[in-house]
Amino acid sequence: MGIFDSAEMKEAKRQYKEEMKQLAEAMQPTGKIFMCAKWDDNLRVISLGSMGLGTIVKYDTIKDIQIFESVKEVTSTKSKGKEKRKGVMTRAAVGTILMPGVGTLAGALTAKKQSTGESEAVTSQQVTRTIVLTRDDPFKTVLNVPYNAELEVKLRSILAENLSQTAPVEQVAEVSQVEQPVSSVSVADELMKLKELLDAGVLTQEEFTAQKQRLLQ
Secondary structure: OHHHOOHHHHHHHHHHHHHHHHHHHHOOOOEEEOOOEEEEOOOOEEEEOOOOOOEEEEHHHEEEEEEEEEEEEEEEEEEOOEEEEEOOOOHHHOOEEEEOOOEEEEEEOOOEEEEOOOEEEEEEEEEEEEEEEEEOOOOOOEEEEEOOHHHHHHHHHHHHHHHHHHHHHHHHHHHHHHHHHHHHHHHHHHHHHHHHHHHOOOOOHHHHHHHHHHHHO
């Protein structure tokens, strides 16, 4: 990729970027989350990000939404009245801090203390959440977005709408698949009946052949 892209690939990327630019310019937001996202339900696009760096995502390309959590331990050491910390979270940060456009830090959880006479180590956990969005896109199918509870609700509502629109098509396909074996069984039954009539002398060979060809058409 990069400098080794073919001429066709470069042209495809140029057209893709141009399309995204036009969608961004055409957007008339019907909703937004400060420093996080804005969307246009009429145009059916959502811009993820802020400060002019948003990624345009078409509603109908969203295929899956998941929440990823990473846990980081933060240790602070206190020795003879002096305290040395590794990390920025303290016990005062217990709980969930929603920071639009930055993510969710689910507290420095209950600290573990270890004392060795002259020093004391306190270890806590820092949990960072990320929204992982999977979409049908020719260049970047997976997007990692800083967590925001309101954004998660919006994205999941878009995904639910997409799934509801595809459900009828899938149901029709399932019905067709079920009906085909029934039809095949019916033809087989008719052929068996014709063979029995032939063996019984009710039908001549010519009549049997003609009826068989009619059923198999």
